[in-house]
Amino acid sequence: MPGFSVKLPLILGAPDGYEQNELLSEMIKQNLKNLLLTSPGEKTMDANFGVGLKHFLFEPDLEVIHIEIKEKILQQVKKYMPAVNLDILHVVATPQMSEANQIKIVLAYEISTLSLKDVVSFNLGSNATVSANIPE
Numbered sequence: 001m002p003g004f005s006v007k008l009p010l011i012l013g014a015p016d017g018y019e020q021n022e023l024l025s026e027m028i029k030q031n032l033k034n035l036l037l038t039s040p041g042e043k044t045m046d047a048n049f050g051v052g053l054k055h056f057l058f059e060p061d062l063e064v065i066h067i068e069i070k071e072k073i074l075q076q077v078k079k080y081m082p083a084v085n086l087d088i089l090h091v092v093a094t095p096q097m098s099e100a101n102q103i104k105i106v107l108a109y110e111i112s113t114l115s116l117k118d119v120v121s122f123n124l125g126s127n128a129t130v131s132a133n134i135p136e
Helices: 024-037 063-080 095-099
Strands: 012-014 085-092 102-111 116-125 130-133
Touching: 024 063, 024 102, 024 116, 063 085, 063 102
Parallel strands: none
Antiparallel strands: 085 102, 102 116, 116 130
């Protein structure tokens, strides 16, 4: 049975080729992750796509920076994923995280037409690692 989209990163080994996002909720989480991590100018044919969270890693841990990140996320989700309604959007950086150049983003969202609610949190570090904690 084909899925909704190819899982990223690409993993070869499924019977039909690459592993698939078999649930719509998985695809939406992947699309949100890509939107947050893609830097503007990185996507071919759409230089405005992406929040570019990595650019904020070395910024000072100030409320004004957190507000800028939130505004960028809200703007990008509204433009590129208009069916997603963000209920909660937190940008967290404790002093320890700030010293290690880390940002944590928590998104609670809803897609009313699908009766889907979910929470995704991203921990982004300066060593280019990303972990997405996705409560089921």
